[in-house]
Amino acid sequence: MTQAGPLTWRTGSGWLVLSGGEPPEPAESSILDTVTLRWAYPNRPMAILPTAGGSLNQLEELALGYGDLSGSEGYVVPIFGLNDAHQSENYQLLAESGLIYLADGPDALALVRALRDSPALEAIDQAYAEGASILGLGAAAMVLGAWVAGSAEGAQPEPGLGWVQNVIIEPRFAGSASAMRLRALLGAQPGCLGLGIPEGSALALGPDSQVETVGEGQVTVVLNQVRGETGAA
Template identity: 25%
Template sequence: MTTESKRGALVIIGGAEDREGDCIVLREFIRAAGGVKAHIAVMTAATGFPKEVGEEYTHIFDRLGAESVEVVHTECRADSEEPDAIHAIEHATGIFFTGGDQSKIVDFIKGTSLDKAIHKRHEKGAVIGGTSAGAAMMPDEMIVGGASVSNPSVDAVEMGPGMGFLPGIVVDQHFAQRGRLGRLLAALVLKPAVLGLGIDEDTAIIVNGDEFQVVGSGAITVVDESNATYNNLDGLLKDEAIALCDVKLHILPHGYRFNLKTHQPLL
């Protein structure tokens, strides 16, 4: 069996997922992580309220039937070297990153022993999930912040290193609700990537190998600039508008799939 076939799924959520009703998106995370045999580690690095957020997700995942839930608090880099935190990851079938500030995930975890343990577990089959900030951190180059704008400009987005679970892709969250098409397009031009994925609230993609499937009440906006013929980035000043030609766009609601290798929607 190859490393690719062993690697766990990614469940990337656009934020504001239903946590009280049917919990369709979180239910699929638990299902992918083993269902009633799932052992979940909740990562609270991004949030300013780790105790409260950790308790909330513990309650939800318990209610959905996970066998065990353990919260891993990392409020500084030293916490990511603690044996208890690494032990929790080594026994997890699903690792879930909460919302908040994605920069904290990178600042507190990236390059630490905990980071290595998380990637090792993912390579051996553990599911990595994340909502809002926990979605933004998935690529190797992530959106740190920026303006919610319809038209791209050089200063519409701020980029930085991500956690590297989904290389070559740019992810933006709360997408339709906060009008973030402009900053996703700007991100693709400033840090060239194969695809941009805009994920609506209460919506997720479940990535398995070269494909993802959409679940939830919203949609995924796929921006493909791999065959773009022109942009005017050279010579632009900070606040000037970016021009783009021949960019392809797909809107995919619940149930649709997409091949990340061929760039084709699967109907």
């Protein structure tokens, strides 16, 4: 594992980027644009995972736009459930990519259930070890942490992939409601800290313990109430 301050994340040769999500009116340069230009492994394609339930039409358009920006191919990897995550064709698409985009969507639990202990996750890990970067957008960013909250009322949190160790990620972090939701999750997991990431912003974790913010918003680190709370740029 790689560490910087209170954060510990999976070791690889690429970057791990946690985005709070794109705002309703995206900025001229999106988080994906920044990640593509700065951290995507050159001359390798972008693989988009739609498993959290985002719009396929929008993701296909995103794949086409990636080619215009980077000169490399972009494609949607058809993983919609556990069986798809065990298909050798999908393994190959992920393992050969230079940027893996975990797309936002209404069902983060579907994403973590499909990937957990799957060949698809092994392929993502292989690509990451070789220099590919991973971008988790919005709800998909939660999956990279220790616990994932369900979107349905009363749904119980489930273990995440744990690529960012002992951290619960709250995307679209804004105002007291977000803070209360994150503190409630932390209350059930006393060994964790929280990351509140607003829309239009991201926290980027590098292979040499670099920690950078992308966008204009502030990423907030929330500790358990016993230990207090602090903010991070």
